[in-house]
Amino acid sequence: MISPLIFEPERPGSKDIAWCPGCGNFGIRNILRSAFAELNLRPQDVVIISGIGQAAKMPHYINVNGYHTLHGRSIPIATAVKAANPSLTVIAEGGDGDMYAEGGNHLLHAIRRNPDITVLVHDNQIYGLTKGQASPTTMLGMKTPTQPWGVFEEPFNPIALAIALDASFVARTFMGYFKESVEIIKKAIQHKGLAIVDIFHPCVSFNKVNTYEWYREHTYWMKDHNPYDREEAFKRAIESDPLPLGVFYIHEKPTFEEQVPAYKRDKTPLWRRKSKLEEIGKILEAKRTF
Amino acid sequence: MVEFKEDVSIVLGGAAGQGIQTVEEILTRVLKLSGYNVYANKEYMSRVRGGINTTEIRVSSKKVRAFVRRIDILIPFKRGVLPWVEKRLTENTVVLGEKENVEEEYLSRVNFVEVPLNEMAKEVGSPLYLNTIAAGVVVGLFHGDFEALEEYLRKRFGSKGEEVVLKNIEAARKGYELGVKLCEEGTIGIEVKRDENVKKEILLSGTEAVALGAVAGGMNFLSFYPMSPSTGVAVFSAQHAEDFEIIVEQVEDEIAAINMALGAWFAGARGMVTTSGGGFALMSEALSLAGMAENPVVIHLAQRPGPATGLPTRTMQGDLNLVLYSGHGEFPRIVLAPGSIEEAFYLTAEAFNLADKYQVPVIILTDQYFVDTYYNLPELDLSKIKVEKYIVESDEDYKRYKLTEDGISPRSIPGYGKGVVVANGNEHDEWGDITEDEELSRLMQEKRAIKKLETIRKNAMMPELVGREDAKYVIVAWGSTYHVIREALEVLNREDVAFLHFKWVYPLPEKVEGLLEGKVIIDIEQNVTAQFAELLKKEFGLEIHHKILKYDGRPFSVEEILDALKGVLE
Numbered sequence: 001m002i003s004p005l006i007f008e009p010e011r012p013g014s015k016d017i018a019w020c021p022g023c024g025n026f027g028i029r030n031i032l033r034s035a036f037a038e039l040n041l042r043p044q045d046v047v048i049i050s051g052i053g054q055a056a057k058m059p060h061y062i063n064v065n066g067y068h069t070l071h072g073r074s075i076p077i078a079t080a081v082k083a084a085n086p087s088l089t090v091i092a093e094g095g096d097g098d099m100y101a102e103g104g105n106h107l108l109h110a111i112r113r114n115p116d117i118t119v120l121v122h123d124n125q126i127y128g129l130t131k132g133q134a135s136p137t138t139m140l141g142m143k144t145p146t147q148p149w150g151v152f153e154e155p156f157n158p159i160a161l162a163i164a165l166d167a168s169f170v171a172r173t174f175m176g177y178f179k180e181s182v183e184i185i186k187k188a189i190q191h192k193g194l195a196i197v198d199i200f201h202p203c204v205s206f207n208k209v210n211t212y213e214w215y216r217e218h219t220y221w222m223k224d225h226n227p228y229d230r231e232e233a234f235k236r237a238i239e240s241d242p243l244p245l246g247v248f249y250i251h252e253k254p255t256f257e258e259q260v261p262a263y264k265r266d267k268t269p270l271w272r273r274k275s276k277l278e279e280i281g282k283i284l285e286a287k288r289t290f
Numbered sequence: 291m292v293e294f295k296e297d298v299s300i301v302l303g304g305a306a307g308q309g310i311q312t313v314e315e316i317l318t319r320v321l322k323l324s325g326y327n328v329y330a331n332k333e334y335m336s337r338v339r340g341g342i343n344t345t346e347i348r349v350s351s352k353k354v355r356a357f358v359r360r361i362d363i364l365i366p367f368k369r370g371v372l373p374w375v376e377k378r379l380t381e382n383t384v385v386l387g388e389k390e391n392v393e394e395e396y397l398s399r400v401n402f403v404e405v406p407l408n409e410m411a412k413e414v415g416s417p418l419y420l421n422t423i424a425a426g427v428v429v430g431l432f433h434g435d436f437e438a439l440e441e442y443l444r445k446r447f448g449s450k451g452e453e454v455v456l457k458n459i460e461a462a463r464k465g466y467e468l469g470v471k472l473c474e475e476g477t478i479g480i481e482v483k484r485d486e487n488v489k490k491e492i493l494l495s496g497t498e499a500v501a502l503g504a505v506a507g508g509m510n511f512l513s514f515y516p517m518s519p520s521t522g523v524a525v526f527s528a529q530h531a532e533d534f535e536i537i538v539e540q541v542e543d544e545i546a547a548i549n550m551a552l553g554a555w556f557a558g559a560r561g562m563v564t565t566s567g568g569g570f571a572l573m574s575e576a577l578s579l580a581g582m583a584e585n586p587v588v589i590h591l592a593q594r595p596g597p598a599t600g601l602p603t604r605t606m607q608g609d610l611n612l613v614l615y616s617g618h619g620e621f622p623r624i625v626l627a628p629g630s631i632e633e634a635f636y637l638t639a640e641a642f643n644l645a646d647k648y649q650v651p652v653i654i655l656t657d658q659y660f661v662d663t664y665y666n667l668p669e670l671d672l673s674k675i676k677v678e679k680y681i682v683e684s685d686e687d688y689k690r691y692k693l694t695e696d697g698i699s700p701r702s703i704p705g706y707g708k709g710v711v712v713a714n715g716n717e718h719d720e721w722g723d724i725t726e727d728e729e730l731s732r733l734m735q736e737k738r739a740i741k742k743l744e745t746i747r748k749n750a751m752m753p754e755l756v757g758r759e760d761a762k763y764v765i766v767a768w769g770s771t772y773h774v775i776r777e778a779l780e781v782l783n784r785e786d787v788a789f790l791h792f793k794w795v796y797p798l799p800e801k802v803e804g805l806l807e808g809k810v811i812i813d814i815e816q817n818v819t820a821q822f823a824e825l826l827k828k829e830f831g832l833e834i835h836h837k838i839l840k841y842d843g844r845p846f847s848v849e850e851i852l853d854a855l856k857g858v859l860e
């Protein structure tokens with residue numbers, strides 16, 4: 001195994017970390033570094049495409065390729081990066097607002113499209129960067145500056161949704177459980193097809209309900225669960241308290257990149273290819289007659 | 291007897307779903323194979339059945355590439371066509387067809403030649419043969435190559451079995467013989483020269499030119515969400531995706547489309563989106579990301595009239611301001627607008643080199659008129675296509691946003707070299723990490739919005755000058771109006787009028803000012819507010835003396851430009 005230290009960036013800008021002291025994002029960063037190291041990945045071969053939010057700052061604090069993009073847009077960008085160069089390990093990363101609110105539509109369609117990427121959702125059940133508004137996963141009744149009457153919209157259940165749409169890999173973890181989380185992220189990265197991991201992590205600044213203790217008390221690890229059984233997975237997904245952790249569902253199926261005509265005969269990444277002038281010539285020749 | 295010399299404009303009109311498109315296809319291909327120059331363009335309603343759609347086909351001794359208002363021969367497939375094209379009828383117009391398709395009041399205004407198409411179709415065996423008979427009649431009028439017609443029908447209907455092929459050939463023959471007879475008995479006279487060379491030429495549409503140009507320029511990733519009139523480029527690309535070994539993906543919305551194209555470029559591929567104004571509006575967020583992250587991208591925008599859903603199937607040049615100014619914050623972009631089909635091919639290919647070189651969005655502006663136009667052209671020279679790639683290998687301390695004199699930082703991609711690439715839509719330092727440093731923020735803004743823009747401007751393409759440099763009057767126009775203006779100028783035949791056509795619309799090279807100073811400038815555009823004139827004024831402080839504008843969703847015709855120019859010049 002290589003050392004997780006090679007994922008420690010040496011750039012001047014990566015020293016000043018913008019996360020609040022005590023935030024769960026630090027734990028996720030350590031989990032990621034260990035997972036990459038245990039998978040023997042090289043920094044050059046990993047790409048993190050992130051959206052916007054505190055969670056989405058990850059590319060600056062870890063030594064791999066990164067693209068810090070727009071709120072909610074990491075999935076389409078990550079999809080195309082993988083399609084353009086399938087030899088890369090591609091991760092789309094963002095918060096629950098990023099992935100489930102602004103980027104909700106892209107998530108739905110990524111499940112249908114099934115690119116071989118890993119979607120990591122830092123689910124702190126609140127908007128961090130914009131200072132504590134409710135997110136799609138904020139619990140009923142929670143009061144925030146913008147929901148002073150308490151949230152009355154039904155929280156979004158990403159796990160149930162993903163299973164309902166027959167996603168390829170669906171898991172949930174809590175970053176407070178380091179080793180288990182590393183294992184789940186490794187499985188997600190190794191899984192061929194779209195892997196979604198909802199990662200609970202406390203926001204110490206704005207979410208006073210879902211704390212480290214809260215997640216410990218209100219979650220449990222699924223034992224003897226068969227992730228290949230969709231109905232069983234769905235039953236687990238709609239349990240609400242305690243919330244199950246682990247791999248809910250796996251459905252192996254062809255990926256986006258496997259099905260596009262670009263790679264049927266030729267596996268060369270798109271950027272190394274030449275334009276097909278001879279094919280154009282043939283089409284133009286045909287246009288001389290009919 | 292009505293006679294047409296040198297150049298005949300044939301218009302077919304009918305309901306959507308009535309098969310006019312088939313007739314158009316047969317005629318353009320077979321007449322070209324018979325040695326005639328052809329040009330075709332259509333106008334259609336935003337509906338799948340019914341309404342009235344028309345197609346204009348020009349058949350000519352010389353190369354023709356422009357829309358004319360006048361109709362020489364009209365074939366109506368239903369009632370309502372004549373009132374629809376009322377303004378385009380002349381005293382010479384010959385209406386060929388069934389009496390039931392011609393309203394009473396027109397019988398005295400046009401030369402009506404009754405042709406019992408329906409009855410003939412029934413004789414062959416089914417009303418379905420009507421289209422083939424009509425096509426046969428027109429080919430017959432031109433004494434076209436019947437063998438070519440036969441071969442075309444074989445190709446087209448071959449999959450439906452020998453019986454259908456033979457019936458169609460029989461229908462075509464009946465039509466053809468009737469067409470020949472109409473000439474021989476002196477009802478219609480047609481004199482258009484044939485040219486052996488034309489037979490071998492290529493028949494290509496604006497849509498196909500953009501799609502093929504893109505592939506020639508190295509496009510290997512096309513993401514799109516369907517929207518008229520831009521969808522054709524996606525259809526063509528998808529149908530050839532296996533031959534070209536490219537990715538063509540219909541995505542959930544335009545937001546995903548452009549973000550995917552950005553991702554493709556980030557990983558070193560050459561991505562494009564094809565869209566229209568409404569779709570582009572949704573892309574403006576990601577356009578800013580392209581600007582900030584210096585992510586190359588190519589966007590084909592086929593304009594149609596807006597605002598909002600506007601006139602979905604019609605034409606306008608109303609989105610220039612949209613592409614010039616959309617996106618938040620300040621960043622450069624390149625706007626191109628081909629004037630001819632050949633130009634669309636070469637320019638679209640070049641767009642990919644430009645995007646790669648300058649790391650900016652490159653927008654190709656066409657419009658419904660342009661993408662739906664086609665004509666014969668001798669050839670496209672593939673040896674002129676140069677695919678220039680600017681991707682560099684990264685070293686360990688690679689800086690994606692290195693500050694340089696010309697504002698261009700060498701671009702590497704993930705997985706190529708020893709370093710990692712960090713791109714960022716937040717303000718960043720040279721490595722790509724977030725910064726809020728005063729000095730760096732200023733330097734990065736200047737790098738993008740001033741230095742890079744100036745580098746692009748220095749290398750911008752000059753407009754094409756048609757006519758004399760010392761002409762007193764200069765017409766300025768951009769994009770699809772090119773050939774209509776050229777043809778009008780040929781008819782006008784005045785040495786004191788020149789024409790500057792801008793296929794490179796933004797940023798404008800400084801030397802343009804010299805070409806326009808002291809001239810009487812006539813701006814011709816298909817929009818309400820003369821957006822390009824505004825741009826000239828903004829960039830060079832130039833006063834535009836006359837504006838010829840059209841914004842009813844229909845293309846300019848040669849006659850219209852001519853009339854308008856006469857009004858301005860006299």
Ligand SMILES: Cc1ncc(C[n+]2csc(CCOP(=O)(O)OP(=O)(O)O)c2C)c(N)n1
Nearest residue numbers: 052053054055071095096097098127128129
């Ligand atoms: C288009 C757009 N809308 C809104 C914002 C403001 N914004 C930034 S981060 C954010 C929400 C962040 O919440 P989440 O995704 O849960 O991430 P966290 O900060 O909690 O990690 C919002 C609304 C933005 N940057 N862009």
Ligand code: SF4
Nearest residue numbers: 020023054128203204
């Ligand atoms: S705002 Fe919350 S989630 Fe964001 S860094 Fe601070 S503690 Fe962490």
